[in-house]
Amino acid sequence: MTALDASASIPPLPLGEPDPALADPHALLRGYLDYYRDTLLRKIDGLAEDELRGSRLPSGWSPLELVRHLTYVERRWLSWGFEAERVPDPWGDRGGDDKWRVPDGVTVAETIAAFRAQCDRSRxxxxxxxxxxxxxLGGRFPTEEEAPSLAWILFHLLQEYARHVGQLDVARELADGATGE
Known part of the structure; x- marks a missing residue:
């Protein structure tokens, strides 16, 4: 087997994934969060507005609602949670069915801009x-016993993103057949 043959069998890294030589846990967590944030935006890129606002899933959530949900996830866990900042409405605009709504009149661009701004604040x-x-203490967590470590929060955010980006994979494939990272 030649060197070219051996390298051909190694799949390329997904776009934006941290360098495999990276061993610093703090840098890995930040890198993978950014990877999932970028993947989320790549998954919705190119979808028509009706696909962004509509749902093809039995649960009824739309890709744009998912972006809004993850905006509030970042806010709840890092701004309000870790930093104990006073934030308006940390849970977001949810209806009686507990879904994250994108209010009428809020554009796709505004929803994505809010997501990006919250991610910048999280960084x-x-x-x-x-x-x-x-x-x-004083934001989301009133007592020391309830206050998680930053490591715990970041791992929690990673599992949220991994789960929701996986759901978005299915929604995107149903919408237009696109698959992959």
Whole structure:
């Protein structure tokens, strides 16, 4: 087997995934969160507005509602949760059926811009914070016993993104047949 043959059997890294040589846990967590944030946006890129706002799934959620949901997930866990910032409406606009709604009149561009802005704020919070630091009290967490570590919060966010981006894979495939990273 030639060197060319051996390298041909190694699949390329998904777009934006952290370097496999990276061993620093803080950098890996930040890198994988950014990877999933970017993947979410790539998955919705090119969908028609009716596909972004409509649903092909029995649960009834739309891809745009999922983007809004993850905006609030970031806000709840990092801004309100870890930093104990006062944030307006940390749970988002949910109807009686507990779905994340994109209010009438809010554009796709505005929804994506809000997501990007919240992700930027999350990056600021995480950039210099220690993984073993615990959430500040007074925001989401009233007691030390309830306040998780930053490492726990980041792992929780990763599982949220992994699950929801996987759901978005199915929605996108149903919408236009697109598959892959």
């Amino acid at each position: 600021e919070i995480v950039r210099e914070a220690r993984l073993d630091a615990h959430a500040r």
